[in-house]
Amino acid sequence: MNAPLRVAVTPGPFTPGVSASWRSMTLADPTADGVVLGEVTPVADADVALFPYEIASVVRTPADLDALRSVVSANARAGLRTVVCLDHDHCRPVSVGQPDAIVLRTSMIASMDYVGEHAMPPRVEDPWAGGPAQTRPWNPVPRVGFMGRVDAAQTRLLAAYDPAEPAPAGFSRSEGAPEEMFPLPVDLGGLLRRRAIAGLSASTRVESSIVVRDRFFGHYDAADRRAMRSEYGAHLADSDYVLCVRGYGNYSIRLFETLAMGRVPVVLESELVLPCADVVDWDAIAVRVRLADIDRIDAAVAAAHADGPEAFEDRQRTARQAWLRWLCVDGFARYVADVIVRADRG
Numbered sequence: 001m002n003a004p005l006r007v008a009v010t011p012g013p014f015t016p017g018v019s020a021s022w023r024s025m026t027l028a029d030p031t032a033d034g035v036v037l038g039e040v041t042p043v044a045d046a047d048v049a050l051f052p053y054e055i056a057s058v059v060r061t062p063a064d065l066d067a068l069r070s071v072v073s074a075n076a077r078a079g080l081r082t083v084v085c086l087d088h089d090h091c092r093p094v095s096v097g098q099p100d101a102i103v104l105r106t107s108m109i110a111s112m113d114y115v116g117e118h119a120m121p122p123r124v125e126d127p128w129a130g131g132p133a134q135t136r137p138w139n140p141v142p143r144v145g146f147m148g149r150v151d152a153a154q155t156r157l158l159a160a161y162d163p164a165e166p167a168p169a170g171f172s173r174s175e176g177a178p179e180e181m182f183p184l185p186v187d188l189g190g191l192l193r194r195r196a197i198a199g200l201s202a203s204t205r206v207e208s209s210i211v212v213r214d215r216f217f218g219h220y221d222a223a224d225r226r227a228m229r230s231e232y233g234a235h236l237a238d239s240d241y242v243l244c245v246r247g248y249g250n251y252s253i254r255l256f257e258t259l260a261m262g263r264v265p266v267v268l269e270s271e272l273v274l275p276c277a278d279v280v281d282w283d284a285i286a287v288r289v290r291l292a293d294i295d296r297i298d299a300a301v302a303a304a305h306a307d308g309p310e311a312f313e314d315r316q317r318t319a320r321q322a323w324l325r326w327l328c329v330d331g332f333a334r335y336v337a338d339v340i341v342r343a344d345r346g
Contacts, residue, residue, distance in 0.1 A: 005038030005337045008046035008080060012071035014058045036333040037083065041201070048102075049075040049082040055096065056088040056182045065096070065181060072097030083336070085120065089249030092180035095116065095340050102340060107185075108273035118340060119275040121327045122253045124260050127233055133262030135316045136240050138309035142301055144200055144266060145239030147211040147232055148254065149247075150193040155187030170256055189247040196245055196294055203298035209239060236261045240312070241287060241301050246270045256327060259285065262320035264312075266301055268294060276326045276335050285319040 035050055043049070051071060059065050068084070075082045076097070084096055086105035090111070094103060098116035106122050108114060110162045128134075200208040236242060236258060244255040244265045250272060258265040274282050282288065287304045288295050305312060325331050 002338055002342065004042040005046055005341060006047045007035050007038040008043040008049045008075070009035065009040055009052050009054050010043070010071055010075055010082065011052050012047045012051055012074075013067055014051075014064075016053055016058065035335060036329055038333075041079075043075070043078050043080065049078075049080040051082055051084045054085050054087050055094075056086060058091065061181070069097045072101045076100035081341070083341070086182070087120070087122065088182050089184050089247070091185055091250050094182075097167045102336075104336065106251045109250050110271040110273050118336075119251075119273040119277075121256050121275045121332055122251070123329055124253065124256045125329065127257075127261050132283060133316070133320045134237075135262060135313050138305075139240070141205075141207050142305040143207045143209055143238070143240045144243060144298070144301055145235055145241070146193075146197060146200075146243040147213070148193070149213045150190060150197060184248050185250070187248050189245055189249075192268060192270065192291075192294065193243075193245045196243060196297055199239070199295045200243065200298055205298040205302040206241075209235070211235065233261075236263055236343045239263055240267050240305070243297070244268070244286075246272070255286075255300055256323065259319045259323035262316050264315050264319060266297060266303075268297070275332070275338040279339065280322050280326055280334065281318075285315060285322050 012265075035052075037050060038047070051068065055068065059068055072082045072084075081100055081102055082097070082105065086094060086103060086107075088105070089107050091107040091109050093112055093114050094105075094117070096103065101116055103117040104120040105113075105117055108117065108119055108121055157243045189301075197208075197210055197212075200206065201210055241264045242254065242258040244252040244258060245268045246252055250270055252265075252267070255265050255267060267286045267288045269288055269290050274280070287300055289300045293300065323331070326335050
């Protein structure tokens with residue numbers, strides 16, 4: 001086991017933005033005891049620098065971006081690379097001073113050209129509080145669950161979109177808007193979710209367990225969210241497989257909640273860049289379905305389920321183990337330290 005990284009926290013001139021208060025970043029929040037990535041030290045003693053704020057919450061103007069690049073440049077002059085986090089739906093490459101910056105981000109598109117950027121799992125809580133997960137017994141007809149938003153506000157705009165083809169790189173809800181440093185993509189996820197759910201609901205190969213919401217979880221009031229969160233956890237636990245489709249961003253928080261629960265995700269491929277793909281065998285923990293097969297998700301699930309009880313139980317356990325080892329907060333911090341930072345240093 002390598003020693004913990006020595007981390008210099010370098011905020012530069014920035015302070016947390018108004019919207020930063022609701023964010024709970026994997027690596028970007030310094031605490032009294034240090035940061036998840038390692039032990040806090042002065043710049044002169046550090047292995048790596050960390051910009052401590054999620055960048056979309058503080059970089060609002062070109063001047064802000066220049067200020068962030070100045071932080072990265074100052075760290076580079078001190079011999080340090082800077083780790084920054086983009087926990088946002090924006091999927092286009094960002095330039096904050098590569099190759100001296102390591103950008104960890106949730107939303108990426110495989111066909112785009114990224115330099116120094118790495119897929120980051122969103123932070124999710126452990127539903128088993130660190131204890132052993134209870135597996136689902138194998139039944140002849142698999143249950144596929146989905147609870148979430150499927151409203152497709154962009155339906156007219158996307159009427160001609162063919163889900164068998166990758167989303168065009170130019171699809172941006174805020175194309176050309178200079179005031180938005182990290183513009184949101186078009187809501188392809190709403191359309192894809194609706195079509196995937198329609199096929200599952202009509203299937204006789206699987207038992208579909210679908211609960212549709214008309215808005216994002218965060219758009220309900222606090223009292224509703226408490227009850228809904230409990231209902232959502234129970235729904236995941238009662239599913240054999242869980243449909244995981246991108247939202248606005250090209251990633252799925254539900255995917256990582258499913259892994260944490262020890263359930264089998266059904267991943268609709270949308271040019272996803274899956275985190276830790278060099279150490280996580282995603283084919284062993286998920287049923288992966290091409291966009292071209294969006295209307296045949298039930299067949300893919302049924303084929304995987306036909307491997308039998310032992311394979312089904314093993315897939316559940318392997319999913320949970322992958323999350324604990326690599327994709328939870330501490331696991332991904334180890335991955336960043338050992339695979340990204342130390343490897344990049346040679």
